[in-house]
Amino acid sequence: MSGRFVTIGEAAGATGVSAKMIRYYEETGLLGRAERTASGYRVYSEADLHALRFVRRARDLGFSMREIADLLALWHDRSRTSAAVKAMALDHVADLRRRIGELEAMARTLEHLAERCCGDERPDCPILDDLAGGPREP
Amino acid sequence: MSGRFVTIGEAAGATGVSAKMIRYYEETGLLGRAERTASGYRVYSEADLHALRFVRRARDLGFSMREIADLLALWHDRSRTSAAVKAMALDHVADLRRRIGELEAMARTLEHLAERCCGDERPDCPILDDLAGGPREP
DNA sequence: ATGGACCTTCCCATCATGGGAAGGTCAAGG
DNA sequence: CCTTGACCTTCCCATGATGGGAAGGTCCAT
Structure with missing residues (x-):
């Protein structure tokens, strides 16, 4: 008022x-x-x-x-209708979950690579090897 | 060659x-x-x-x-040094995990709101109520 | 009346990516 | 030899959401 x-x-x-x-x-x-x-x-x-x-x-x-x-x-x-609102919200949740999945996949891949990297003063590094060669090289 | x-x-x-x-x-x-x-x-x-x-x-x-x-x-x-590479990778993983956490919080909040929304033909909707009033209103 | 805090519009930058125009190059087929 | 179409070049513009900052106007308290 x-x-x-x-x-x-x-x-x-x-x-x-x-x-x-x-x-x-x-x-x-x-x-x-x-x-x-x-x-x-x-x-x-x-x-x-x-x-x-x-x-x-x-x-x-x-x-x-x-x-x-x-x-x-x-x-x-x-x-x-509340159905319309709920549908929008759930669509958005699905989108968030999809993005979470993508980031999660990236994080897991990097964690696996980091686990195999000794992280010392030597130059050999499976992380760079993966980036250079790709994960599906023989 | x-x-x-x-x-x-x-x-x-x-x-x-x-x-x-x-x-x-x-x-x-x-x-x-x-x-x-x-x-x-x-x-x-x-x-x-x-x-x-x-x-x-x-x-x-x-x-x-x-x-x-x-x-x-x-x-x-x-x-x-492989340590330098590993540090970069783990920094990036931490960043990914932080972003995942943010998206996860959004998704959970919306899921909770959507659960409370009957999603029928009526207009009453806790999702819009939350957006309009904020979650910390009495 | 002056100073400082605020307001206005306008332009530019970000980050990684794509669209598209205008024009040059190249290879294949007639 | 010339055309055609696919490719290449540079240049400009757009995205989404946000911030920075300049140049100039307004408002209020001293």
């Missing part, structure tokens, strides 16, 4: 989204055009801060800006 | 590094300046292909170009 409005710096401090990113989100259309004072300063209402925190939280959960735009649309759509 | 030289397209096909990236690696100094024909075409020797495969493999293991430059230097340095 209150008509309190804050500047972009205060909005940044209150939401954890940098002023730079707030402008960027506006520029790219993720968020609507902010209100302005007569002198051109952006001003933010409590509702705006709410949206910024939403974006921040979604970003922390690894959603892309494209996905966040979709989530915002679902958030604002009163006739959305 | 053979003097076989191939064009950039053949080098790309033989190493799995795109022609675009081969030029980019040269431009940024990751790889040395390629030999040229009289008409300006780049030509690659077996040794060049070997280096390209090295870069490809390191890239597949998630090393950054900066790290790959270091690895190439170690590879070419006959007086390197």
Whole structure:
């Protein structure tokens, strides 16, 4: 109800989204055009801060800006189904799990190579040998 | 010993590094300046292909170009110690594990939220509630 | 009125990669 | 010999999300 409005710096401090990113989100259309004072300063209402925190939280959960735009649309759509939201979330989880698997494979490969490397002052190193020769050489 | 030289397209096909990236690696100094024909075409020797495969493999293991430059230097340095290589590899593993941990935390959070979301035709959704209100609201 | 903290827009950089245009080169086939 | 198509060259631009910084305007407290 209150008509309190804050500047972009205060909005940044209150939401954890940098002023730079707030402008960027506006520029790219993720968020609507902010209100302005007569002198051109952006001003933010409590509702705006709410949206910024939403974006921040979604970003922390690894959603892309494209996905966040979709989530915002679902958030604002009163006739959305929870099934739609859940599907998006699970899609994203699958994507995260896929990326985790890739990194995990890299880490395991490197750990195996490192195990076989004595790590002393001599130059012989199975890690470089693998990089040089590839893992499937005879 | 053979003097076989191939064009950039053949080098790309033989190493799995795109022609675009081969030029980019040269431009940024990751790889040395390629030999040229009289008409300006780049030509690659077996040794060049070997280096390209090295870069490809390191890239597949998630090393950054900066790290790959270091690895190439170690590879070419006959007086390197295997300890130095192992240290780089384990540093990179630690970095991978850290990133895995971050993604894992995101995935787990979303999975917990999704579990609590019935995913039916109704609009009520704990996932959006979390995004809107944050996880530490009363 | 002045100074400092803030705001504005605009441009540039990152990292690794791809797209595409404009133009030169090469090999094969007519 | 000439055309055709596949290849090569350089150059510029774009991505996604973010930061840095310059040049200039605004606001508020002293």
